[in-house]
Amino acid sequence: MGAAIHREICVTNETENLHKVREFVSAAVQDSAVPREEQNKVILAVDEAVANVMEHAYEGTLGGSIRVRIESDERRFEVLIRDHGRRFDPGRIVDPDIEAHVRAGRKNGLGVFLMRQIMDKVDYDFRDEAENRLTLVKFLGADR
Amino acid sequence: MPDLNITCEPRGDGLTFLTAEGFLDAHTFEKMEKTINALFDEGKYKLVVGLEKLDYISSAGAGVFIGAIGVAQENNGNLVLLNPTPNVKEVFDLLGLTQIFPIVGSEAEATAFFG
Numbered sequence: 595m596g597a598a599i600h601r602e603i604c605v606t607n608e609t610e611n612l613h614k615v616r617e618f619v620s621a622a623v624q625d626s627a628v629p630r631e632e633q634n635k636v637i638l639a640v641d642e643a644v645a646n647v648m649e650h651a652y653e654g655t656l657g658g659s660i661r662v663r664i665e666s667d668e669r670r671f672e673v674l675i676r677d678h679g680r681r682f683d684p685g686r687i688v689d690p691d692i693e694a695h696v697r698a699g700r701k702n703g704l705g706v707f708l709m710r711q712i713m714d715k716v717d718y719d720f721r722d723e724a725e726n727r728l729t730l731v732k733f734l735g736a737d738r
Numbered sequence: 739m740p741d742l743n744i745t746c747e748p749r750g751d752g753l754t755f756l757t758a759e760g761f762l763d764a765h766t767f768e769k770m771e772k773t774i775n776a777l778f779d780e781g782k783y784k785l786v787v788g789l790e791k792l793d794y795i796s797s798a799g800a801g802v803f804i805g806a807i808g809v810a811q812e813n814n815g816n817l818v819l820l821n822p823t824p825n826v827k828e829v830f831d832l833l834g835l836t837q838i839f840p841i842v843g844s845e846a847e848a849t850a851f852f853g
Binding site for chain 2: 610616638642645649699701704708712
């Protein structure tokens with residue numbers, strides 16, 4: 595447990611592939627130093643990030659690629675999600691007032707909020723005007 | 739492939755009990771949404787959703803219930819969550835929804851909720 599992890603999976607943007615991503619993250623998180631009580635939440639945060647890409651990045655076109663890379667050691671669990679779809683910066687999404695959200699019956703817009711609730715860092719970069727790069731980090735051990 | 743199975747059982751007291759089993763995520767949420775909307779179309783607004791067999795929920799799944807509870811309440815009904823698994827309850831906690839949705843631990847409690 596807690597050994598260095600370097601793994602990557604590539605899926606296309608059909609939502610039926612979400613379970614593959616969850617299984618990939620689940621296996622990695624179980625081999626990592628992420629505490630048991632945090633593991634399901636980390637899987638959820640990645641699921642939310644990838645689901646956002648699937649739903650929005652390729653604007654309805656299927657077959658778009660999404661790469662998920664996990665790097666982890668005793669100090670952090672880091673997930674890099676890359677796609678070549680439409681630019682989308684989650685940093686521009688404001689956290690919701692959940693009561694107002696429910697009153698308005700808004701079904702969407704909670705994924706980024708969940709990512710921020712769960713992970714210690716949510717960073718976005720649009721590299722070379724072509725690649726969305728979303729990095730999620732959970733700090734572990736003494737760095738928590 | 740992990741999927742979502744829904745069963746739907748109307749009761750004589752005007753309540754409808756649904757059970758969700760499996761995974762309620764961005765891939766399967768429309769199945770739950772269609773089921774609930776069909777019940778609304780039939781004038782059934784008092785819903786109890788059993789979550790004791792639901793392994794996983796994401797914000798897309800929770801969004802279905804967020805979209806439905808207001809419609810139910812506007813029609814003298816409600817949407818009650820029954821026995822969520824710890825994983826599912828945790829997601830509702832993270833979203834701040836446990837303060838908003840009625841959550842009960844037994845069918846008797848659900849029936850009593852609607853009085």
